Each structure stands twice: as C-alpha cells, then as structure tokens.
Amino acid sequence: MTVDVVLPCLDEAEALPWVLARVPAGWRAIVVDNGSTDGSPDLAAELGATVVHEPRRGFGAASHAGLLAADAEFVCFCDCDASLDPGLLPGLVAPVADGSADLVLGRRRPTRRGAWPVHARAGNLALARLLRRRTGLRLRDLGPMRAARREGLLGLGLTDRRSGYPLQMVVRAADAGWRVRETDVPYLPRAGRSKVTGTWKGTWQAVHDMRTVLDEPAIVRGPEAAVSPEGGFRP
Structure with missing residues (x-):
C-alpha cells in the first residue's frame, strides 16, 4: 500500500517540524507551498518532504496541486499548522483500503477551549446542515483531514480552487454514490494564526465559497467516465 499526504502550506515554518515528524514511516509528505515568505518550502525540503510550488493563492489550488503531484494508490x-496529527491518518486510510468506505473524513474534536473558534465552528455546523439537505449525508464536520484513493479523487473533476474545495470533494463524492464516513480526531490549537477561519472575514469568505459549491447542479457520471491528464473529468 502506497500513501501520499498532501499538506497545503502558507507560512507554516513554526509547525512543519512537528507535522512532518508525525507523517507515518514509509508515506510520502507532499508540502504544497502557496506563496510562503517565512522559508517554509526550504525547511520542508530539508526535513525530507517533496515540495510543490503553487503560485495561485487558495486552499483549493494548493490542495489540488498536491493531488496532481501524488502518485500513490491512496x-x-x-x-x-499542527492542529491535526498526521500520525492518525492510518485510521482514515484503513476503511478505504479494506473496501468499507470510499472517502473518510476526520471529525474534529477540540482538545481545549479556543482550539476551534466559535465563529468557525458555527459556520461549519451550518454548512453540514446544508450539505445534508443537498446530499443526504449526515456528517457533523467538513474538516480538512481525509483519505481516499487517488484515481477516484481525480475522477471527481474538482474545479474549486478556493475554500470550497473540501466541500466540493464531499458533494461530488456523494453525487457519485461514494460511501462517505467520518471518524473522530483530536483538534489541537494551531501554530500561528489561521489564514481562513482566524477572523470573521475569513470565515465569511469560506462560507461564501462553500455556498457556491452547494448551489452547483449534481453531475451524473456514467461508467464510461475517464480522467483527463490534468486530473479533471472527461466524458
């Protein structure tokens, strides 16, 4: 079993040593630098990670660049940012590997007060409810820790390059009939300040991006679907 771990990165030099040390042995860490100015990409390379540079700003742009750079089965x-422990990822990969799930998400469980700001948690809860109406999935979190097979992810044809990327992954997986599960993971206070949900403005922008994803019509793909070289859907 081969596994690549995609780690979108924007000025995370403080957290990188801990994060990369927690990546399971034998798994490849792909750090996608999204315009850092604190030396993050050089540090990641020194620590043994594969470094990919994505000049287009956006969580989705960095995440998808990492997916395209991956070549592992999972x-x-x-x-x-050290808020989630990569050492727990084998527990997410296992249900995908044994065929009992197609996409597994880590449900964040804060370990202490302040680890998950109230405004960010409220936005996440509202989106989870909207997701249930749109897809029927009864998820309680839309967190960034997740695992799936690479070929399947490429076949979803993900197009969002901003904060809506994680939600679009779940929506399109549900539309494709994937079995989506979540499992509890501890959520730690992050190192440094969040670029997305650290402020009300950032949270509002993320919710706006995700509402746009929820408004997309369902895409039905038949068994003849293929994956383009760029990682998108091709009929």
Missing part, C-alpha cells in the same frame, strides 16, 4: 489531506 492520498490523504491534512492541514500543515
């Missing part, structure tokens, strides 16, 4: 995604 791909995991994880934040690079």
